[in-house]
Amino acid sequence: MGARDARKGRTTVTLEDVARAAGVHYSTVSRALDPNAVRRVSADTRKHIQAVAEKMGYQPDMVATGLKRGRTQTVAAIVADLGNPSIAPVLRGIASRLEPAGFMSLFAETQDDSSRLERILNHLLSRRVDAIILTAARVGDSRILRRFVGHGIPVVLALQGLPGIRLPSCTNDDLLGGTLAAQHLIALGHRRLAQLRGPADVQSLSRRAEGFSKAIAAAGATEVVVQSTAPLGTADDGRRLMRVVLDSKRARPTGIFAHHDLMALGALTLAEERGLRCPRDFSIIGYHDVPNLERLVPALTTIRQPLEEAGRAASEMVLHILNSPSRQPRSRRLAPTLVVRQSTGPAPEPALQTVRKSRR
Amino acid sequence: MGARDARKGRTTVTLEDVARAAGVHYSTVSRALDPNAVRRVSADTRKHIQAVAEKMGYQPDMVATGLKRGRTQTVAAIVADLGNPSIAPVLRGIASRLEPAGFMSLFAETQDDSSRLERILNHLLSRRVDAIILTAARVGDSRILRRFVGHGIPVVLALQGLPGIRLPSCTNDDLLGGTLAAQHLIALGHRRLAQLRGPADVQSLSRRAEGFSKAIAAAGATEVVVQSTAPLGTADDGRRLMRVVLDSKRARPTGIFAHHDLMALGALTLAEERGLRCPRDFSIIGYHDVPNLERLVPALTTIRQPLEEAGRAASEMVLHILNSPSRQPRSRRLAPTLVVRQSTGPAPEPALQTVRKSRR
DNA sequence: TTGGATCTGTCAAACGTTTGGCTTATGCAA
DNA sequence: TTGCATAAGCCAAACGTTTGACAGATCCAA
Numbered sequence: 192m193g194a195r196d197a198r199k200g201r202t203t204v205t206l207e208d209v210a211r212a213a214g215v216h217y218s219t220v221s222r223a224l225d226p227n228a229v230r231r232v233s234a235d236t237r238k239h240i241q242a243v244a245e246k247m248g249y250q251p252d253m254v255a256t257g258l259k260r261g262r263t264q265t266v267a268a269i270v271a272d273l274g275n276p277s278i279a280p281v282l283r284g285i286a287s288r289l290e291p292a293g294f295m296s297l298f299a300e301t302q303d304d305s306s307r308l309e310r311i312l313n314h315l316l317s318r319r320v321d322a323i324i325l326t327a328a329r330v331g332d333s334r335i336l337r338r339f340v341g342h343g344i345p346v347v348l349a350l351q352g353l354p355g356i357r358l359p360s361c362t363n364d365d366l367l368g369g370t371l372a373a374q375h376l377i378a379l380g381h382r383r384l385a386q387l388r389g390p391a392d393v394q395s396l397s398r399r400a401e402g403f404s405k406a407i408a409a410a411g412a413t414e415v416v417v418q419s420t421a422p423l424g425t426a427d428d429g430r431r432l433m434r435v436v437l438d439s440k441r442a443r444p445t446g447i448f449a450h451h452d453l454m455a456l457g458a459l460t461l462a463e464e465r466g467l468r469c470p471r472d473f474s475i476i477g478y479h480d481v482p483n484l485e486r487l488v489p490a491l492t493t494i495r496q497p498l499e500e501a502g503r504a505a506s507e508m509v510l511h512i513l514n515s516p517s518r519q520p521r522s523r524r525l526a527p528t529l530v531v532r533q534s535t536g537p538a539p540e541p542a543l544q545t546v547r548k549s550r551r
Numbered sequence: 552m553g554a555r556d557a558r559k560g561r562t563t564v565t566l567e568d569v570a571r572a573a574g575v576h577y578s579t580v581s582r583a584l585d586p587n588a589v590r591r592v593s594a595d596t597r598k599h600i601q602a603v604a605e606k607m608g609y610q611p612d613m614v615a616t617g618l619k620r621g622r623t624q625t626v627a628a629i630v631a632d633l634g635n636p637s638i639a640p641v642l643r644g645i646a647s648r649l650e651p652a653g654f655m656s657l658f659a660e661t662q663d664d665s666s667r668l669e670r671i672l673n674h675l676l677s678r679r680v681d682a683i684i685l686t687a688a689r690v691g692d693s694r695i696l697r698r699f700v701g702h703g704i705p706v707v708l709a710l711q712g713l714p715g716i717r718l719p720s721c722t723n724d725d726l727l728g729g730t731l732a733a734q735h736l737i738a739l740g741h742r743r744l745a746q747l748r749g750p751a752d753v754q755s756l757s758r759r760a761e762g763f764s765k766a767i768a769a770a771g772a773t774e775v776v777v778q779s780t781a782p783l784g785t786a787d788d789g790r791r792l793m794r795v796v797l798d799s800k801r802a803r804p805t806g807i808f809a810h811h812d813l814m815a816l817g818a819l820t821l822a823e824e825r826g827l828r829c830p831r832d833f834s835i836i837g838y839h840d841v842p843n844l845e846r847l848v849p850a851l852t853t854i855r856q857p858l859e860e861a862g863r864a865a866s867e868m869v870l871h872i873l874n875s876p877s878r879q880p881r882s883r884r885l886a887p888t889l890v891v892r893q894s895t896g897p898a899p900e901p902a903l904q905t906v907r908k909s910r911r
Numbered sequence: 912t913t914g915g916a917t918c919t920g921t922c923a924a925a926c927g928t929t930t931g932g933c934t935t936a937t938g939c940a941a
Numbered sequence: 942t943t944g945c946a947t948a949a950g951c952c953a954a955a956c957g958t959t960t961g962a963c964a965g966a967t968c969c970a971a
Contacts, residue, residue: 202702205957216921221959229960233919250677254623255957257614258926265657273643276636276842283633286660295678297625297655300646317610318655342562426846456846482636483843486786486816565927576951581929589930593949615927618956 204247213243220244224251257319266509267297267320269311271327276482277498281326281349284502292510294321301327309335316342322509324502328353345512349505350498352394352522359512361504363496364524365395369402371529372448372476372494373410379474380538381446382412387432387458389423389450396423396450399478403448415444423450424479429457437465445473445538452477452484452493459491459534470536480530489533496527564607573603580604584611617679626869627657627680629671631687636842637858641686641709644862652870654681661687669695676702682869684862688713705872709865710858712754712882719872721864723856724884725755729762731889732808732836732854733770740898741806741834742772747792747818749783749810756783756810759838763808775804783810784839789817797825805833805898812837812844812853819851819894830896840890849893856887 210217215236222228223240232240257263268285270278285296297320301308308327312335315323322345325336333355340346340358348360376384384407389396400416407414417432429449436444449455455477459469467473469489477484480495508520570577575596582588583600592600617623628645630638645656657680661668668687672695675683682705685696693715700706700718708720736744744767749756760776767774777792789809796804809815815837819829827833829849837844840855868880 203957207957217958218922218960219920221957222920225959231919236919250673252618252957253678254614254617255926256959258612258618258928258956259958259960261926263614273639273646276639279633279636279639282658283660286633286658290659295657295659295674298642298646298658299650299655300643313610314655318613453843453846460848481843483813483841484846486813486844487847488820563927567927577928578930578952579950581927582950585929591930591949596949612927615956616929618926618958619928619930621956 203252204249205252206249209240209244209247209249212247213240215240224249261319262321263319264294265297265318265320266294266322266324266506267299267311267315269299269301269308269323269325269327271301271303271329273298273300277350277479277496278326280498281502281505284499284504285324285506286502287499288503288506289509294510296324303327303329305329305331305335308332312336312339316344320344321513322347324349324505324509326350330354345509345516347505347508347512349501354394357519359508359520360522361501361508362522362524363395363501364526365398366402367524368478368494368496368527369399369404369448370406371402371527372478373403373406375476375492375529375531375535376446376448376474377406377410377412379446379535381444381474382410382538383442383444384412384414384446384448385436385444386414386416387429387436387447387449387454388416388418389454390420391418393423399450415439415441419450419454424453426453426457426460429454429459430461431457433458433461437462443473446535447473447475449475449477452479452481452491455491455493455534456484456487469534472539474535474538476535485532492532492535493530494527495530497525500525563612564609565612566609569600569604569607569609572607573600575600584609621679622681623679624654625657625678625680626654626682626684626866627659627671627675629659629661629668629683629685629687631661631663631689633658633660637710637839637856638686640858641862641865644859644864645684645866646862647859648863648866649869654870656684663687663689665689665691665695668692672696672699676704680704681873682707684709684865684869686710690714705869705876707865707868707872709861714754717879719868719880720882721861721868722882722884723755723861724886725758726762727884728838728854728856728887729759729764729808730766731762731887732838733763733766735836735852735889735891735895736806736808736834737766737770737772739806739834739895741804742770742898743802743804744772744774744806744808745796745804746774746776747789747796747807747809747814748776748778749814750780751778753783759810775799775801779810779814784813786813786817786820789814789819790821791817793818793821797822803833806895807833807835809835809837812839812841812851815851815853815894816844816847829894832899834895834898836895845892852892852895853890854887855890857885861885 206217206220210220219232220240223232223237224244268282289296299311324347326349328348328351333353336346336356346358348358350362352360352362386403388400404414417435419428419432421428447458449458455475459475469475477491477493480493484491504523511520566577566580570580579592580600583592583597584604628642649656659671684707686709688708688711693713696706696716706718708718710722712720712722746763748760764774777795779788779792781788807818809818815835819835829835837851837853840853844851864883871880
């Protein structure tokens, strides 16, 4: 009869129940139900057992399996901040790739606090998760992670790389993102550019800046860079930086690259307050494709990062490691795409194009 | 010595290892480490064992514990669509409440597909989760859920109630939300209102409409209602509905209530295209407090729903059920709040106020 | 008939805990 | 000293699987 377990009389049917009903030993049931079992049970018995199990509604107990096999079919997704709108698509990517492989995902939030990360990791160790996908890597965390990796459980980084430790990662190609932004503005004829940078100590932003600047230089255009110190992405910051640009004595730039859509938004409103019209007088391009901003007038041209894809790719790596632990998978950089909307247009003074051609 | 388990030589220290090192039986270690164990171990040994365990870095194996105790300290959060920006805050609320209680959360996405929901539930059964929080309830799902509840595992509904089945839920008070919107507009002197409704077959929207209409009627004001059939919340839909309102032969309403911010946005742009200025000529109020829209000009007045709070409250219920399974907790309705920004202002023609006073 | 192979299936030992029952030691009253 | 309660700790049986080792049956060649 169905076993009655600890939980308030919940009824569970076990291997033994099925075995009794089918008139075989429970180990035979186990084998009959294991899709890739060694051939130890005849086709007839197998079919019979499967029928009985089906009829009784047998569900294997994955926690027992986990204990025996040492594999829980669980991976943890650790994020810094669930409030960050970039995160949900990543989680979705993770779930969509892992689910068909029979895995489920636990989630936890570090709130950008290393001690919380450590607590979470210990807890996950205790839960015997099979792997970890970490989107919350901070520079100081490599020590903690190292100990964790020492326990033999795979860690894959998503979105954020981490310098202090060799871990497979799946990040966005910010160099390319910056390049795309620059090439777009150049192609529209802009030759005097400005870059509204995020804080310097974030690796991805440095690369973003580098990609932009290199492409600008390669085209023989000029660029002024202003830099924020605040955490990336407030509109106020964008205003502030844009003010610096407009107040400068140098010739006003016609193409603006903001490291974040909300900065672009702030910059845009400030410029319009000063009587400049976008895209007539200047073009501006943001980064991130923040949701709902496509509703603005003018809708923001931006660089979109493949977030869901990042989650999928990270999961892919996890599965790869789990299936063939011999070698680490290669880290990947995912290509962002340019999303052209209405905030970018042809440069206002085409005459300049030819003048500055050969500066390099 | 540390046991070497199945997973590629990963080293785990077990109760037995600690027991050997401490010179006691492993059951004693188990008791010494259990904070609320019956008094079976002296203070001295307990302290000694704790020290040894600490030094060896012992971490209890929660899957073994789960097997023995029949409790996995895991709850599952099932959502319809991780892409929905409302969901992340709910997840955060869930994690924040559950984590201090020693629980972690699994997540899964139904993609609004009942058969996927069923698969997921079976899988969760197999994993012996302690409870489920479901934000993805659809009308047709009560049958599936009933079977599941029959297995004795608690299900709590968040955000969406479900008519066919008695389940504790934690939803937003849409009636109040509609009322708040109406009262705000009334207080500003508006007497001719319009309501841009979402589709009729969604319960929460009906209540939203009801709350609004009742408050309007109570104030003796008039209202025209136009209704969408599309799934809630596209700007195009808002445009379409607003066009109907403006094209009507009746006197133009001065106060608009849209069932969703994006609808409000669409309505707003259409009205401005027709030469009306907001909030000078008309006021409009949305619903949902969709992120980033506060950057618009004019920034949208809206109704904010306590999403994170919903997650926390649902978790609270789960913990309550788990701790005292005797009685179901009462369902809760969470109060939304009015967020006043710039899209609402005093009604343009104050004279009308007195004229229509006693229509009821 | 004997002696392997091969094919099916059973047996039982794990996996790492929790926990009821048991044993021994200790304290204390008579 | 005995008797007895109580405290402290050990023993071993679970929990539901997986899986190596073994056993019986069948078949076939020698």
